[in-house]
Amino acid sequence: xxxxxxxxxxxxxxxxxxxxxxxxxxxxxxxxxxxxxxxxxxxxxxxxxxxxxxxxxxxxxxxxxxxxxxxxxxxxxxxxxxxxxxxxxxxxxxxxxxxxxxxxxxxxxxxxxxxxxxxxxxxxxxxxxxxxxxxxxxxxxxxxxxxxxxxxxxxxxxxxxxxxxxxxxxxxxxxxxxxxxxxxxxxxxxxxxxxxxx
Amino acid sequence: xxxxxxxxxxxxxxxxxxxxxxxxxxxxxxxxxxxxxxxxxxxxxxxxxxxxxxxxxxxxxxxxxxxxxxxxxxxxxxxxxxxxxxxxxxxxxxxxxxxxxxxxxxxxxxxxxxxxxxxxxxxxxxxxxxxxxxxxxxxxxxxxxxxxxxxxxxxxxxxxxxxxxxxxxxxxxxxxxxxxxxxxxxxxxxxxxxxxxxxxxxxxxxxxxxxxxxxxxxxxxxxxxxxxxxxxxxxxxxxxxxxxxxxxxx
Numbered sequence: 001x002x003x004x005x006x007x008x009x010x011x012x013x014x015x016x017x018x019x020x021x022x023x024x025x026x027x028x029x030x031x032x033x034x035x036x037x038x039x040x041x042x043x044x045x046x047x048x049x050x051x052x053x054x055x056x057x058x059x060x061x062x063x064x065x066x067x068x069x070x071x072x073x074x075x076x077x078x079x080x081x082x083x084x085x086x087x088x089x090x091x092x093x094x095x096x097x098x099x100x101x102x103x104x105x106x107x108x109x110x111x112x113x114x115x116x117x118x119x120x121x122x123x124x125x126x127x128x129x130x131x132x133x134x135x136x137x138x139x140x141x142x143x144x145x146x147x148x149x150x151x152x153x154x155x156x157x158x159x160x161x162x163x164x165x166x167x168x169x170x171x172x173x174x175x176x177x178x179x180x181x182x183x184x185x186x187x188x189x190x191x192x193x194x195x196x197x198x
Numbered sequence: 199x200x201x202x203x204x205x206x207x208x209x210x211x212x213x214x215x216x217x218x219x220x221x222x223x224x225x226x227x228x229x230x231x232x233x234x235x236x237x238x239x240x241x242x243x244x245x246x247x248x249x250x251x252x253x254x255x256x257x258x259x260x261x262x263x264x265x266x267x268x269x270x271x272x273x274x275x276x277x278x279x280x281x282x283x284x285x286x287x288x289x290x291x292x293x294x295x296x297x298x299x300x301x302x303x304x305x306x307x308x309x310x311x312x313x314x315x316x317x318x319x320x321x322x323x324x325x326x327x328x329x330x331x332x333x334x335x336x337x338x339x340x341x342x343x344x345x346x347x348x349x350x351x352x353x354x355x356x357x358x359x360x361x362x363x364x365x366x367x368x369x370x371x372x373x374x375x376x377x378x379x380x381x382x383x384x385x386x387x388x389x390x391x392x393x394x395x396x397x398x399x400x401x402x403x404x405x406x407x408x409x410x411x412x413x414x415x416x417x418x419x420x421x422x423x424x425x426x427x428x429x430x431x432x433x434x435x436x437x438x439x440x441x442x443x444x445x446x447x448x
Contacts, residue, residue: 018215113290113294113297114210114296114441115441118444146250147283150283150284151286155448158286184244184245184246184247184275186247187246
């Protein structure tokens with residue numbers, strides 16, 4: 001592209017972001033060019049901060065500024081219940097409902113035989129160590145309800161089998177506001193299997 | 199724009215962007231096809247459970263004649279294979295079978311026999327409770343599937359001299375694609391030593407329909423042999439290690 005080098009550099013950087021193509025990168029770069037210098041400085045500072053100050057919690061693996069994270073160091077949280085999730089952003093999703101009072105464990109992925117991701121590539125060993133330390137009554141497997149998520153859940157249940165800890169799986173079934181008529185057979189069968197007494 | 203409508207099984211799915219997925223189908227009429235399923239990861243998606251691996255469905259996709267990636271229009275489940283997905287042991291075997299087909303099957307290259315074989319394998323896996331029997335079924339599936347794509351192992355007589363296979367021990371040479379008799383094995387360093395019983399069992403399985411393979415029984419010695427022979431044979435022809443293979447040990 002022709003034009004000032006700093007501008008083309010900026011476009012190039014934007015284009016590296018997921019979902020951003022040449023046109024969007026161009027629009028964003030021109031927006032930055034027109035923006036107030038203070039806003040741009042704050043934007044640059046936030047970018048640097050997020051890389052410098054945010055790290056993974058040594059206990060649960062979620063994103064944090066302090067180690068251990070606010071959830072792991074909160075005395076009010078129930079350390080006897082661990083919710084196992086795939087990625088750090090899943091912690092935010094569960095926290096948003098505001099009903100879970102236990103702690104988390106982030107696996108950093110799921111077992112994926114076709115992609116060659118095995119237990120060694122995930123934080124499953126750390127989960128076993130947390131359970132073996134004692135005081136864990138329940139492990140809730142909250143991986144995504146797809147084949148890889150299910151396989152990971154079943155593997156966790158298998159290796160925690162003899163450790164006197166209850167391993168549960170989040171319920172799977174119909175979404176709120178969904179229509180039974182349009183539900184697929186796999187989802188509907190999970191909903192029937194996971195039905196609850198009223 | 200051509201429409202592709204066919205019974206199909208889902209071999210794998212891969213995330214594309216935030217909510218879309220690329221689904222690899224093995225179809226009855228078109229061979230392997232890849233299609234984008236839009237919005238699949240959203241909770242209210244009409245595709246969600248329909249495009250999960252190991253689902254047997256009727257798919258409709260559209261796209262240009264030579265397009266690598268089609269667009270999925272609809273997918274109706276014929277058999278969900280829930281029992282396979284709900285059991286870790288069965289799931290491991292299903293993953294290996296799906297990976298083998300995904301690696302070997304060329305896109306838009308029909309293989310009706312291979313398709314029926316994969317379906318038969320997953321149906322058998324659904325009801326087979328014995329893990330050792332599942333291992334044997336998987337190896338025999340691999341052998342039969344390789345045969346459907348042109349790699350038929352030669353098990354009737356020696357690949358070196360053409361002589362009969364007798365005696366308790368023989369050899370198997372993956373490069374030559376067949377069995378080596380007790381006389382030639384000494385001059386064939388690439389052949390691995392195996393029981394003649396294993397060779398006979400494999401030979402029998404190639405002539406039988408998959409649905410009847412559960413009649414065949416292998417003791418741990420023969421099972422070990424068959425594991426070794428088939429793994430070597432498959433690896434030689436696909437020229438790589440299968441990623442899902444190591445999961446069988448979990």
